[in-house]
Amino acid sequence: MVKACPFSMRTLKYWLSHYRRYGMGGLDNESRRPKSHPWETPIRIKERIIELRRKTKKCALKLQWQLAKENIILHKNTIHKIIKAEGLTRKYRVRKLKYKYIGVPLQLGELLEIDVKYVPKLLENRQYYQFTAIDCASRWRYLKIYEDYSNLSAINFLKELITIAPFRIRAVKTDNGSYFTNRYTGYEKSTDPLNPTLQCF
Template identity: 35%
Template sequence: MNSITQVMKFRRSMVEYALKHGVTKTAIKYNTYRQYVYRWLQRYDGSLESLRNKSRRPKHHPKAHTVAELKLIQNMRRRNPEAGLVVFWVKLRQRGYSRSITGLYRTLKRIGMTPVKPPNPKYVPKPYEQMLYPGQRIQIDVKFVPSACLTGEAKGKRFYQYTAIDEFSRWRYVEAFEEHSTYSSMIFLVHLVQAFPMPIECVQTDNGPEFTK
């Protein structure tokens, strides 16, 4: 609902004064031009709504979409309700549409035919693969050891902790290295194979540079 503004109340007061005392006295009293008073006298029909500013938006535009173009857009949108703006514009261009993509976007928004976003598929978590025997898969991870955890001769140095855990038995092997590199990873794997009591079939890492480079 349109609200009644102070300007509209001012115009009503001015018009009612002009009806009683004339245009010239009104222009002097309200410090305005006589043409301004005449204009609102002509528009005034006794209601405040007649004193509201009219829209300056043009009713017709020389570059507006034609009826045929609007019909093409509506028909294509019914066939492609989920197509994105670029894909939809390309499909229209293949059928003779010559407008810009920005013009198409404004038209789709104006007629309420923007793309219909399909609902997101329900997430179904993948069941975790349970290991059947020791050594089937071993997880390896590397973490930086905080300086607060170091004591004695190790204090002031940098260490990286390599940890291997067997997924079936939860058997764990831990070793620390001063260097975070593929060489340290290789040494750790050699020691892991020697320490684990059974053959190792698979080793899983986070594909960090200490394993891939």
């Protein structure tokens, strides 16, 4: 049987003895937790800590000082665990601040977002780029295809956008892409060539 079963002979004998003594209930998994602990705090000391806590409302450190006068030496963490296990710890209410944000509607042309993306497919084996401008208030948009995404293309797109837009453009929002900033041309103008100051065109 041991050869056909993946368990050891000792385990099989243990199961057999429990089955003969307790029946099918003896084969149930039982907890291996010890019934007692040699370093466990005595019951009378626990009751004394609980009594002092309910009577004086002192913290674990002050209870440690008071117990030391009674020749009971315990660590403050042990006292705190006993208090916490009995549910005698203080519950502090955390006040959650609720902020009410008031959204101010934008006006036409107050903010336009400009971004660049790759055209998904190649046209005549060439890669093209799409410049897109969207008005945050009316969602009006304007887009144009360019052969590259250089500073010159970004400037030309912005000039055409100012001319074509049916409203006055007050602000433009872009990312820190090299085609919208002086990332490459700002090295000569910056006092620190290794850390140029990025500025929009």
